[in-house]
Amino acid sequence: MAKVISIINYKGGVGKTTLTSNLAAELAWNGLKVLIIDLDPQTNLTFSFLRVDDWEKNYQNKTIKKWFDAYIDNDQDFNLGDIIITPERVNARLKQSKSDGKIDLISSHLGLINVDLELSAKLWGGSDRTNRRNFLKVHSRFKEGLQQLEDQGVIYDVVLIDCPPNFNVVTKTAIIASDTLLVPAKSDYLSTIGIEQLDKNVKELVQEYNEKTKYDELNNEFEEVNPVFEGVIFTMVGIRYGVPYQAQQQFISTVKRLNIPVLETIIRENKTIYADAPQAGVPVVLEEVRSETYENVRGELEALAEEVMNRVGI
Numbered sequence: 001m002a003k004v005i006s007i008i009n010y011k012g013g014v015g016k017t018t019l020t021s022n023l024a025a026e027l028a029w030n031g032l033k034v035l036i037i038d039l040d041p042q043t044n045l046t047f048s049f050l051r052v053d054d055w056e057k058n059y060q061n062k063t064i065k066k067w068f069d070a071y072i073d074n075d076q077d078f079n080l081g082d083i084i085i086t087p088e089r090v091n092a093r094l095k096q097s098k099s100d101g102k103i104d105l106i107s108s109h110l111g112l113i114n115v116d117l118e119l120s121a122k123l124w125g126g127s128d129r130t131n132r133r134n135f136l137k138v139h140s141r142f143k144e145g146l147q148q149l150e151d152q153g154v155i156y157d158v159v160l161i162d163c164p165p166n167f168n169v170v171t172k173t174a175i176i177a178s179d180t181l182l183v184p185a186k187s188d189y190l191s192t193i194g195i196e197q198l199d200k201n202v203k204e205l206v207q208e209y210n211e212k213t214k215y216d217e218l219n220n221e222f223e224e225v226n227p228v229f230e231g232v233i234f235t236m237v238g239i240r241y242g243v244p245y246q247a248q249q250q251f252i253s254t255v256k257r258l259n260i261p262v263l264e265t266i267i268r269e270n271k272t273i274y275a276d277a278p279q280a281g282v283p284v285v286l287e288e289v290r291s292e293t294y295e296n297v298r299g300e301l302e303a304l305a306e307e308v309m310n311r312v313g314i
């Protein structure tokens with residue numbers, strides 16, 4: 001079974017998408033078969049790998065929105081395998097590696113915003129029994145979809161899910177489907193508060209889900225889940241003389257003191273290098289090294305991928 005990792009934080013603009021694309025690229029460079037899923041209607045991950053015109057022409061009817069829509073319309077025949085894309089530019093680059101790693105993508109769509117509303121509507125209005133079953137069915141939708149994919153013989157080593165900056169139903173389906181949660185965060189005051197709340201909300205969701213699976217009428221139809229909050233990845237950290245700015249270091253220490261796990265690797269801020277990459281369709285970590293700064297930035301991303309592989313056991 002593939003390891004399913006969600007990159008999640010309902011705080012916006014903290015580096016979720018950037019980390020998802022770079023982690024995927026580095027894992028694939030190391031020989032893994034990686035599926036990345038864009039769950040954000042902003043479609044940033046999608047357009048980090050596909051050209052807009054290419055997506056509009058060929059793929060806008062093959063998106064995660066379409067798959068959720070099929071569920072809402074009770075269409076049982078449409079599955080995740082029908083919307084998998086193999087983005088060209090990054091895979092061409094991966095061919096230069098000595099291994100046979102690969103990246104596939106499930107793209108997103110602006111209309112995914114409405115899916116959240118429609119899924120929420122499915123959760124209410126029945127008897128307690130019906131509501132319970134609906135809750136489990138809706139929230140396990142993604143987990144089931146990934147299982148089905150594997151049953152069909154479509155096998156990946158890792159699935160990386162780039163979550164939107166919210167805690168709506170679609171995001172919750174990603175949490176329920178996950179073995180591991182990685183939480184990118186900035187090292188500032190408000191982010192520190194946000195991490196604690198995220199941790200708490202994830203725990204509450206998992207507890208609610210697992211409690212509902214225990215009701216007799218469900219006949220063991222749903223299994224308990226246990227997504228592990230693997231840790232916070234500090235991103236966009238200001239580095240001087242090889243170490244984080246003091247103020248930022250303090251916030252990192254504060255989070256550690258809260259007993260929230262923190263990954264060792266820190267991702268430094270570099271606006272120039274990160275701003276450009278998505279346009280080329282190849283993440284920073286696989287770009288040519290053009291300077292010492294580039295080397296530092298790439299080195300961190302490589303170290304992060306290695307740390308994730310070690311921690312998660314892939």
Ligand SMILES: Nc1ncnc2c1ncn2[C@@H]1O[C@H](COP(=O)(O)OP(=O)(O)OP(=O)(O)O)[C@@H](O)[C@H]1O
Nearest residue numbers: 012013014015016017018165236268269270271274
């Ligand atoms: N280490 C970094 N240094 C400087 N800029 C960065 C870094 N990582 C990401 N960025 C830039 O910050 C912006 C936000 O990053 P990104 O889109 O990855 O965040 P996000 O958490 O996915 O955002 P959203 O919540 O909107 O989905 C982008 O413009 C990106 O290029």
Ligand SMILES: [Mg+2]
Nearest residue numbers: 016017040044
């Ligand atoms: Mg994003």
